[in-house]
Amino acid sequence: MSDIAVNSNTAASGAASALGQTKTLSQADFLSLLIQQMRNQDPTQPMDSSQMVSQLAQINQVSATQELQSSFDALAQSMQGNQLLQASSMVGRDVTVPSAVGKLQGGALDGAVNVPDGGGRTFVQIADTAGNVVRTIDLGTQVAGLADFHWDGMGDNGEPLPPGSYGLAAQVGTTAVATYVTGKVAGVGMTGADGAYLDVDGFGGVLLSQVARVN
Numbered sequence: 665m666s667d668i669a670v671n672s673n674t675a676a677s678g679a680a681s682a683l684g685q686t687k688t689l690s691q692a693d694f695l696s697l698l699i700q701q702m703r704n705q706d707p708t709q710p711m712d713s714s715q716m717v718s719q720l721a722q723i724n725q726v727s728a729t730q731e732l733q734s735s736f737d738a739l740a741q742s743m744q745g746n747q748l749l750q751a752s753s754m755v756g757r758d759v760t761v762p763s764a765v766g767k768l769q770g771g772a773l774d775g776a777v778n779v780p781d782g783g784g785r786t787f788v789q790i791a792d793t794a795g796n797v798v799r800t801i802d803l804g805t806q807v808a809g810l811a812d813f814h815w816d817g818m819g820d821n822g823e824p825l826p827p828g829s830y831g832l833a834a835q836v837g838t839t840a841v842a843t844y845v846t847g848k849v850a851g852v853g854m855t856g857a858d859g860a861y862l863d864v865d866g867f868g869g870v871l872l873s874q875v876a877r878v879n
Contacts, residue, residue, distance in 0.1 A: 751852040751860040751872050758848050758879035759864060760810065766845040767866040768827050771817045776810040776844040777803065777834040784837030788813050791831040798825060806836075810844065810877060844876055
């Protein structure tokens with residue numbers, strides 16, 4: 665009887681060790697292990713049936729969790745594919761995206777200002793890389809929403825300014841507000857967890873979710 669007891673303890677120890685790593689077991693592996701454990705059990709101390717049921721429920725739960733994770737992964741891949749397809753339809757179109765910097769190219773820079781409700785007179789200031797304000801554009805009183813502005817590349821002194829990057833700042837009444845730039849979408853791509861992005865001419869990469877307007 666002692667030999668049987670030794671075999672039972674060995675099988676039980678192996679089962680406990682294996683069950684401690686249920687994430688690597690399939691249902692078939694678990695059932696095979698359970699059968700071996702029952703074959704080597706001590707006849708004078710048979711396995712507790714309630715414990716077997718509990719163990720089986722645990723392996724079923726792990727299996728269900730793995731299947732659910734696989735379903736989520738497949739759904740995420742599908743959503744990324746749909747995002748990329750949606751983004752590709754914007755190639756060649758103009759989009760407006762948030763930015764405090766704009767690029768003067770081709771003698772012009774287009775953008776917008778986010779005007780709040782009850783705003784007053786709206787101004788856009790354009791500064792060079794040294795922080796000097798080179799042009800102030802008066803948009804007058806605007807309704808709430810995105811108010812467009814166009815800069816012809818001229819300074820307040822009437823002289824044309826060189827192409828390059830310029831800082832943007834806007835004010836409605838006495839309140840500073842967000843500025844946006846408008847550019848043409850040259851290409852699209854994926855960033856992984858953040859989803860699709862657009863390559864906007866004169867701006868660079870921007871997430872699809874950040875696009876404020878498609879023109």
